[in-house]
Amino acid sequence: MATQALLDVRRLTKAFGGLTVLREVSFKVRPGRATAVVGPNGAGKSTLLHCVVGSAEADSGAVLFDGVVLRESSAVVRAAVAAVLDDFDFFPDLSVAEHLGLYAHAHGTDEPDEVVAEVLDDLGLEAVADQLPATLSSGQRRRLALASCFVRPRRLLVLDEPEQRLDVAGREWLAERLLAEKAAGVAVLLATHDAALLEAVADDRVDVGA
Numbered sequence: 242m243a244t245q246a247l248l249d250v251r252r253l254t255k256a257f258g259g260l261t262v263l264r265e266v267s268f269k270v271r272p273g274r275a276t277a278v279v280g281p282n283g284a285g286k287s288t289l290l291h292c293v294v295g296s297a298e299a300d301s302g303a304v305l306f307d308g309v310v311l312r313e314s315s316a317v318v319r320a321a322v323a324a325v326l327d328d329f330d331f332f333p334d335l336s337v338a339e340h341l342g343l344y345a346h347a348h349g350t351d352e353p354d355e356v357v358a359e360v361l362d363d364l365g366l367e368a369v370a371d372q373l374p375a376t377l378s379s380g381q382r383r384r385l386a387l388a389s390c391f392v393r394p395r396r397l398l399v400l401d402e403p404e405q406r407l408d409v410a411g412r413e414w415l416a417e418r419l420l421a422e423k424a425a426g427v428a429v430l431l432a433t434h435d436a437a438l439l440e441a442v443a444d445d446r447v448d449v450g451a
């Protein structure tokens with residue numbers, strides 16, 4: 242029997258003025274599986290991810306998380322859903338390591354200092370651990386945003402074009418990391434334009450704007 246879906250998206254429809262961007266989009270994501278949202282620029286991928294995590298409201302349809310209507314403010318959802326959408330906002334006066342420590346502590350990670358050290362190493366951020374966000378390169382800022390997902394407990398990862406601004410090694414790391422997340426039972430929903438990442442990681446695809 243197939244594992245029960247963690248995320249169940251049902252007939253989501255969303256329009257901006259006269260432009261219908263999402264038309265009855267339905268899909269499920271199960272633990273240990275990855276669904277990739279694909280489509281050309283402007284097709285509605287980011288809109289779909291925002292509607293899924295609750296930061297935008299669909300005109301109709303439903304999003305169920307673990308069988309319950311997903312609400313962004315729910316403690317269960319906040320504890321389980323790690324998302325990187327858009328450009329991430331950082332506290333200007335907290336260093337890279339302090340940001341990650343804050344996330345880890347706030348989400349109740351076991352042994353937070355060890356986990357932060359591992360993720361800094363994993364993402365090649367050790368050398369900039371004491372720097373403030375404004376002093377990071379754009380790729381390092383992207384790595385920090387992604388790192389924030391991996392220092393906290395998670396059951397569902399939602400990532401909008403996570404490959405953006407990553408170098409070749411960073412993209413290879415990302416594919417391996419997402420495979421490891423799946424192996425650990427995490428459900429992954431990502432929008433991507435990266436054919437190699439899609440091939441390596443995605444079990445299912447949702448085409449928008451087709």
Ligand SMILES: Nc1ncnc2c1ncn2[C@@H]1O[C@H](COP(=O)(O)OP(=O)(O)OP(=O)(O)O)[C@@H](O)[C@H]1O
Binds near residue numbers: 280
């Ligand atoms: N707040 C908004 N108000 C009006 N139109 C919007 C708004 N947000 C998105 N749109 C429009 O909805 C469409 C889908 O945008 P969206 O950002 O979801 O596309 P995307 O598939 O993520 O594109 P890309 O590949 O370029 O990131 C676009 O035509 C965009 O202009």
